[in-house]
Structures are given as structure tokens and as C-alpha cells.
Amino acid sequence: MRSWGRIAAGVAIICAFATAAGAQQRGPRGPQGPLSVGITTLERHQVPVTVPMTGQAAARSEAQIRPLVNGLVTEILYDSGSEVAAGDPLFRIDPRTYQADLDSAAAQLESARAALPAAEATSERYQRLAGTGVTQADLDQAQVTLLQARAAISQAEAAEETARINLDRTTITSPIDGVAGIPDVSIGDLVTSGQSDALTTVTTLDPIFVDLSESSARMLQFRARIASGDMEAGDQLQIALTLENGEVYDGTGTVRAISSTVSTTTGTVRIRVEFGNPQQLILPGMFVRAAVTLGTANAFLVPQLAADLQSDGSLRVWTVGEDGHAHQVTLSSIGNTPTAWIVPQGLEDGTKLIVDNLDNLTEGAEIKTQPVTISDRGVITAVDG
Structure with missing residues (x-):
């Protein structure tokens, strides 16, 4: 029993020494004083309200070139990637068969026209001689023959026109202005009228469309803010593009259409914007980012580094109260x-x-304030005085 008592007494002495040493090392604890903080003074002013959107470029017009007659491709009449105008020739199909069809139709038209004067003369003569050896049946037959001769001419003219159209179609032209793509056929390939595979594609790149997407929920929020007076809508949307390489596009867009329906898969509304594209920097299918200025608001600009963004989208900031x-x-x-x-x-x-x-x-903490400025890069600098 006495041995356990000696051990306990020794432990107590050790703890006392440790406590005294710790107290001597820390020293006496005094008041820390007010916390020094940097402050900036906020003023309300007109601020452009800009929201980020994503989008994808789409050709203003695009034509897939297909043949309207059958035959062998004998010539490719353009350079891949070159600009073509509406009506410029792109391909030529062997025209010999269609030239022969046109010659045959022209000959049939000449034959039909040659038969017409005789039919007209017979009809006129029978009309004069009606009742003097020419029966009514003879007259009726002459008039029928005349009508048939005229109908034969009309039929032959239509056949000639059809043959001429088919011959013209052996030279395949561009229906629009644009840039002609790489041909998907070679000289000597057999093509057929109405085939599913296109010979090439002509795409209009200047101007070009950019289809932006915005959530329907956020559009409703902006409409509510405009209705409440928090925002003032601009005369038109101002849109600045950033390309895939991070380059800001030199040009502003014009809104051409806003979809009247909401996508059932993404919950977004499509906004179609037209941009001039003289240097063809924007290509169909390219993804872009856009900064869209919706209007202005009479509001404060709260530095992002001074605000804590919450999960519900609200901001928490610290201000200096009237009590300091x-x-x-x-x-x-x-x-x-x-x-x-x-x-x-x-x-x-x-x-x-x-x-x-x-x-x-902490809430209600005593502070010592120092006016500061914040640079565009977020650098805080104290203001003298």
C-alpha cells in the first residue's frame, strides 16, 4: 500500500512541474486587440448585366450536291475549298446520250410542225366544200386531224424541252454562294439520279449562325428582374464570342431568332445569332463561348474575392456596421x-x-479598418491616408 502511495505522489510532482514549465513557456495571455481588415466603399451605379452562354456554329445555308441524271462523271470543274457563286459549274456528266435525245426530240418536233400546214389546208378546203360533195363526216375528220397535228407539235415541244433540261443537268452547278467541299466522287464514277450520296457540299460561311443555349429557368428569372425594376432591358442583346482557342472574336452578333419551345432533354431555349465571318474563323460545328449583355442594372459591384458563394446561389459578405x-x-x-x-x-x-x-x-468582431483598392487582377493595395 505504501508503494502505491509513493508512486501517486511522484506522478503529482511530475504533473506540477510540467504545468509550471508550460505556463512559463507560454507566458501570460493578454488581449489581442482589434483585427486589422481592408475595406472598400460601395456606390450604386449603372452596371451592364452580362451572362455567359455556350453555343455551336451552324452554316447559314448548306447544299448537298446530287445528280439529277444518270451517267459517268467526266469532269470536276472546281477546286476543293474554293468559293463558288450560285450557277458556277461543279461537275460534268457524259452528255452524249442526252445530246442524242435532244436531237431526236428536235427532229420529231420538226416532223410534227411539217404535218400542220397540210392538216390546216384540208380543214379549210372541206369547210368551203361542205355540202357540195364533202360530207359532214369528212369535215369532222379533217378538223380532228388538224387538232391532232397541233397536239403532236405541243407534245414534241415538251419532249424537246425535257431533253434539253436533261442535257443541261449533265453540267451540275452550285445552287448557292459558298465554299465547295472536297468531292466524294472521281472522274469515271457512275452516278444516278436522286442517289443518297452527295457529290460534294457547298456551305455558306459568311455570314454564319451561332446557336446559343440558355436555360428556360434563368430566362424566367431575368424576365422577373426586368418586371420588378432590378434590371432594364437593352434595345438589343450585345453578344461577344470567345473561340475555342480562347481568342475573343472581333465582331458583334445580331439575334435572328429565339426558339419558341424548350428542349425536353436539356431544358434550354435556343437563340440563333448571326455573325459576319469574312475570314472564316468560325466554322460549322465549332463550339464557342459567348458573353451576352442583357441590359443594365442600377446596382453595386461586389468584388468576388470578398464574397462567399453559397450552394443556393446566395452571397455572404462582411460589412462594417454603424458600431464599427x-x-x-x-x-x-x-x-x-x-x-x-x-x-x-x-x-x-x-x-x-x-x-x-x-x-x-466573427459576427460582431472588433476591427481596425484600412481603405484599399482592388486591381483587375484581384491584387489588394492599401490606400495612403
């Missing part, structure tokens, strides 16, 4: 710039927003 202490505020934004959130409500002119040392703040 830090207070947390929850806000809602209607859009953003590259460096700031656009906030129309929940703040007042002259609000002092805390922009740094945020992780160390």
Missing part, C-alpha cells in the same frame, strides 16, 4: 463581371465592405 464592428450580410446577385458580382438590393450607398482577413472574422 464586423457584421455578415447575405445578398443575391443577378449576374457578374469578370471580377465582381452584380447586386441590386441589400446594400446602401457608402457601405464599407471588408475584402480581406475574412477567415478570421
